[in-house]
Amino acid sequence: MFDLHYDLLTHILIRKNDKRGLKEYFYNVYNSNNITGGIFNLFYMTPEEMKNELNINFEDINIIKNLKDVNKIIKKNSLIPNNIQYIYGIEGLDYLENINDIDILYELGVRSVNIVWNNKNKFAGGAKSNEQGLTKLGEELVEKLIKTNIAIDLSHANEKSFYDILEVCKKYEQYSPIIFASHSNCKSIYNISRNLTDNQIKEIVKLNGVIGLVQVKKLCFNTDTDYSKIYMKHINHIKEITGNVNNIAIATDDMEYYKINCPTYKSSNIFNQKEIKNKIKELLIENNYTNLEINKILNFNFKNNILQRIKKHY
Secondary structure, three states: OEEEEEOHHHHHHHOOOOHHHHHHHHHHHOOOOOOOEEEEEEEOOOHHHHHHHHOOOHHHOOHHHHHHHHHHHHHHOOOOOOOOEEEEEEEOOOOOOOOOHHHHHHHOOEEEEEOOOOOOOOOOOEOOOOOOOOOHHHHHHHHHHHHHOOEEEOOOEOHHHHHHHHHHHHHOHHHOOOEEEOOOOEOOOOOOOOOEOHHHHHHHHHOOOOEEEEOEHHHOOOOOOOHHHHHHHHHHHHHHHHOOOOOEEEEOOOOOOHHHHOOOOOOOEOOOHHHHHHHHHHHHHHOOOOHHHHHHHHHHHHHHHHHHHHHOOO
């Protein structure tokens, strides 16, 4: 199974002194019977949130240095098995000092970015900030990302930013821009700012993007209920409005690393990360999805629509 969104690089950065624990984690989660690849992110919030939630000081935040450090840890300790197919992502470009630093990030392996997280930054407005869309500087950034062949992740962008980004993509369609939403669900099922309207979903499909439906309870429904059934409703809904499963993928957005600095953190995941592939597969079988549809959702849609298009330019 491919995981369209997990802040694994942040997990590694926070646990950099726990090599044994990291190796054990990879052994249990990333294997041929569970997660075989995806997009591994470094996750950036505002300075206050980074300090309060992840115990990372503002002066410790430097995207390029952080990514270099993570790369060293991964290689020195052979953390990621050779058969895992993955790309790096940056979630939130608040700390990008210069647009041309995108070239350095590309050389370090970045192939996907969320321009903005929940709050607005100098580039765009996030899901919790509706007064701002894509800024002039944001337009320049989108152009740079398109020409560098870095995929643009639309999750966390507010609706104005979402459509502004698509307009820039249409201006540079000769570069075949890659867009997708790595970890969002359907507003028609649960109407919160982090989820996508039916029209947004259709716009992503028009550009051959994918939607990583995310197994986080608070993005599925806000009540104590059978979340696996609610999660299935989100999958069914996209199939209904698009007529097929060709643009559906899975995102874990697992937040277990929060426990490192917050031992009282209570998991908001629907499925256990160690067995998520089989649990989702069972759910799809129960809902009469064919083997081909299941393989598309778990593997081929991300691989064909995103990974292969990016690798053409390696």
